[in-house]
Amino acid sequence: MAQLILIRHGQSTWNAANRFTGWVDVPLDRVGRREAIAAASKLGEYVVDVAFTSLLVRAIETTAICLTESEGLCGGKSPVFKHDADDPQWHGWDKYEGHRDEEIPIFLAQALDERYYGDLQGYNKAKMAEKVGEEQVHRWRRSFATRPPGGESLEDTARRTLPFFRDRILTHLREGDNVLVSAHGNSLRSIVMELDDLDTEQVPGLELKTGVPLVYEIDNTGKVAGKTVLN
Template sequence: MAKLILLRHGQSLWNLENRFTGWVDVPLTPQGEQEAIEAGEKIKAAGIHIDKAFTSVLDRAKQTLRLCLHAAGQTSVPTEESEALNERHYGDLQGLNKAETAAKFGEEQVKLWRRSYSVRPPGGESLADTAARALPYFYDKILPEVKAGKNVLVSAHGNSLRAIVMKLDNLSEEQVIDLNIPNGVPIVYEIDSEGRPISKTEL
């Protein structure tokens, strides 16, 4: 049975500084680099051979993928990049400190902007908007590879992965509010030939 491995990038500089990042390219921190390396070591220890990889076009996801595959001893994996897997665009909030934004607009409003399914931050995307680009790409490009029996690694972001996990785990719009994808932790789904998830584990 093929495996789908979802990996949120390691800690980025703006994760560390508690800023809204969105589509801004920021590098991994030394901790983020280590998280990516450890993810690869876990994949290697689990004996998982990666047949195909996908990543967003943002540097932190691409850097995570490179470090992860190198640590897994698998540096020649065919890879595709797509903006469809990018983090949600945070619009006017990009670059702002999350705590300062909560103090200005109220914690409940900022939680809605960050966690809800359909509420957009000013000038930005909701999770629903992110899903509208990430899911068609997932079903058109990624899942067919898994259904064909390939082990696939996806290096992406908190919200593009939330959109995918929401569908795989059959979560409601209310349940997805509490869904958090941790940095640098490989989430492994076993997928059958019909594209149905059979099991889910974290390495």
Template sequence: MPTLVLVRHGQSLWNLENRFTGWVDVPLTETGIAEARLAGERLRGRSFDVAYTSRLTRAQQTLSLLQETAGLQLPVIQDEALNERHYGDLQGLNKADTAARYGDEQVHIWRRSFATPPPNGESLKDTAARTLPFFERAILGDIRQGKDVLVVAHGNSNRAIVMRLEDVPEDEIPGVELATGVPLVYGLGEDGSLQGKTILE
């Protein structure tokens, strides 16, 4: 049974500063580096055939540290389809300051609703429309060949994949949170069907 492991990158500088990050390329914090290494410890002893990550440094850095810690040397495929949701005009803004300016309810809608994007940005629906065709074509393409796959990406690109794998309804996905640096291990049929899930906390 092929295995798919999803990992959200470790804490980034703007996660720490409570800022909307999106496609802005910010590095990991010391905490994020530790989370990436801990993810590697949790995955030590597992084997994979290929790894996927986004075009953003924080995901690539997490994957590199994870591999180093776990003793892995995988071929790595980077693709923009796995990038974080683009937060448009909110990128770089402090989340608390933005809530004070626009109201908690409006910012909550921009952050957590499935279909409402922030100004000039992407909703989760938009992110899924970008991420899932690549997931179906490339990542599940490997799964169908019986390969074990590691994906290190972002909160929203990974949530889109979780939504697809676990058949989460649109009205429930806003409540799904993915912790930084915590591997989600999925056992899949070669047709991509979900057979089991384990969270390595």
């Protein structure tokens, strides 16, 4: 049995300002950093072998805080962000002294980025609701198939998150590796929808809190055998 820890990043500056965020790359605020530190302490009894994060800084910060503030999460190993050495920007970065089996690799994946909010990005959610109505804003935010103007529906987001989840993350879990995944409200909702076997009627009711880890027990066939929410 392997453990899959999913964590939505801590509160960002735009969560606090109630603005549609999507791909806008805002950092955690002070509350968010505290939430990530609290999550790290709740994860003290867990040990991971590998981690995945989106490319957005709020998820990267949350990953770094969890892996460095938790007593045991790295099991004494050193967390290292694994940039793509084939990318000219990063060419040669991976030549350094030290044993790779003494590291927790952290893979950065665009597939885990937040759902793209298109033309809504930057707008205040409450002001938008005054303009177009609560129901419309709720449909844009929580329905499975409705696209916000110029953006991705949850269904579109799932088309990139789920293949990545099945190919890259589940493969580790089937082999018995414990995995940490730090990502976003909606990119994680698409993954939780699959893990919890939710249908399109149920998914609008699924809310993930910032900085609250979900721990899944995954068997060697890739099936979910248990779930704990570390509130």
